[in-house]
Amino acid sequence: xxxxxxxxPVYVSRMSPNPSTLTRRREFLWGCRDELPILLGVAPFGMIxxxxxxxxxxxxxxxxxxxxxxxxxxxxxxxxQLIREGAPAAVVVVTVFVVNLRHALYSAxxxxxxxxxxxxxxxxxxxxxxxxxxxxxxxxxxxxxxRTDVSPFRHWYFLGVGLTLWVSWQCSTAVGVFVGARVPxxxxxxxxxxxxxxxxxxxxxxxxxxxxxxxxxxxxxxVALALPYKLGLLLAAVVGIAVGLAVEARRx
Amino acid sequence: xxxxxxxxxxxxITFATxxxxxxxxGRVETPPxxxxxxxxxxPAVLSAIIFPELLVKDGALRLGLGNARLVxxxxxxxxxxxxxxxxxTIAVGMGALWILQAVLPR
Numbered sequence: 001x002x003x004x005x006x007x008x009p010v011y012v013s014r015m016s017p018n019p020s021t022l023t024r025r026r027e028f029l030w031g032c033r034d035e036l037p038i039l040l041g042v043a044p045f046g047m048i049x050x051x052x053x054x055x056x057x058x059x060x061x062x063x064x065x066x067x068x069x070x071x072x073x074x075x076x077x078x079x080x081q082l083i084r085e086g087a088p089a090a091v092v093v094v095t096v097f098v099v100n101l102r103h104a105l106y107s108a109x110x111x112x113x114x115x116x117x118x119x120x121x122x123x124x125x126x127x128x129x130x131x132x133x134x135x136x137x138x139x140x141x142x143x144x145x146x147r148t149d150v151s152p153f154r155h156w157y158f159l160g161v162g163l164t165l166w167v168s169w170q171c172s173t174a175v176g177v178f179v180g181a182r183v184p185x186x187x188x189x190x191x192x193x194x195x196x197x198x199x200x201x202x203x204x205x206x207x208x209x210x211x212x213x214x215x216x217x218x219x220x221x222x223v224a225l226a227l228p229y230k231l232g233l234l235l236a237a238v239v240g241i242a243v244g245l246a247v248e249a250r251r252x
Numbered sequence: 253x254x255x256x257x258x259x260x261x262x263x264x265i266t267f268a269t270x271x272x273x274x275x276x277x278g279r280v281e282t283p284p285x286x287x288x289x290x291x292x293x294x295p296a297v298l299s300a301i302i303f304p305e306l307l308v309k310d311g312a313l314r315l316g317l318g319n320a321r322l323v324x325x326x327x328x329x330x331x332x333x334x335x336x337x338x339x340x341t342i343a344v345g346m347g348a349l350w351i352l353q354a355v356l357p358r
Contacts, residue, residue, distance in 0.1 A: 041338060044338075044339055058255065062256060062259065066259050066263075069260055069262075070263045071263070072266055075262075075266065078297070078301065079259070090258075092255075092258055092259075093258055093261050093265065096265065096266065097262070097265050099293070100265075100269050100270075101269060101290060101293065102290050102293055104270075104286075104290075105287065107270050107271065107272050108272075108281075110274065111276065111277065115277055122271065122275060123271065126271035126274050127267055127270065129274075187350075188346075191305075191321065191345065191346060191349055192342055192346065193301070193305070194305035194306060194325060195325070195328050195342045195346065196341075196342060197298045197302050198302055198328050198329050198345070199328075199332045199338040199341035200298055201298040201299060201302065201332075202329075202333050202336060203336060204295045209292070210292065210295045211295070213292045213296045213299075214295035214296060214298070215299065217295070217296040217297070217299045217300040217303075218300060218302060218303035220300070221299070221300035222303050222304050222307050222313065225311075226311075232300075233297075233300050236296070236299075236300035237293070237296045237297045240295070240300060241293060241296050244289075244292035244295070245285075245288060245292065248288070
């Protein structure tokens with residue numbers, strides 16, 4: 001690796017290469033390559049989503065279409081869950097909105113870098129702006145820093161990152177949907193949903209305020225389970241966020 | 253009923269959220285309160301889904317050891333806490349649930 005450094009920019013992954021040697025194609029392939037390690041975690045997640053959507057009683061076509069239309073892992077899990085429980089469409093839509101609100105932060109974070117692009121590019125990259133694509137793409141932009149000699153084709157890097165994730169998400173969903181239609185209910189595959197969320201919640205408990213937020217939301221969700229239209233989840237989430245903010249404000 | 257219209261709307265709203273600040277050309281700062289509030293979305297939303305899944309069955313609160321999902325969930329939580337490994341957490345949790353369902357009376 002070190003022997004090729006400086007000659008072939010494709011292999012210099014932790015340094016920003018000389019822009020004059022970077023073509024659109026190289027930027028694109030570089031982005032694809034940097035996203036690959038992330039797929040290890042994403043592909044099983046996509047399969048589990050496919051399984052779960054089928055387990056929730058969604059038809060295969062709708063399960064697959066959701067991966068293309070919504071293209072947001074945790075929101076898709078929650079939507080499948082709500083549909084299984086018979087929630088009204090409006091509650092599903094509002095819950096997806098709240099769960100995906102964090103993408104507004106990503107949008108604000110990459111906006112300065114995408115400023116010179118035309119509308120078509122902005123729309124494509126916004127569509128591809130998921131958690132995993134954002135994490136990799138923003139690392140590149142931050143690495144470039146304030147340099148004035150950056151590659152003019154950095155958006156191709158972003159496209160490579162985003163498309164790699166998109167393709168793997170669609171394929172892994174398809175595998176999950178295919179397998180899920182053949183698994184009997186007695187296997188309790190729907191339990192993979194709370195298990196996935198248990199695994200994801202611990203890294204989010206970084207402060208006392210976050211723990212308070214999680215506990216209050218969890219308890220309230222149980223208490224409010226009988227609320228009509230499955231509004232309990234939304235109410236619990238909003239109260240949990242408020243509790244987190246309040247605890248944080250008292251401590252600082 | 254068909255879920256396609258609702259999911260299309262959800263997709264459109266998600267896209268609009270992602271496009272928001274990019275379309276505004278980075279001229280607008282995110283409000284600090286929103287930034288702070290969004291950090292609590294993962295712990296709040298995830299717990300609000302986990303707790304009822306483990307504690308409630310057929311509309312009734314079940315806190316005892318006879319609740320296979322609760323026991324398997326607590327075991328999985330211990331694995332998640334110690335290892336931070338998503339796949340291992342799911343594997344151990346499913347394994348525990350299958351064993352408990354075979355052992356416990358229905």
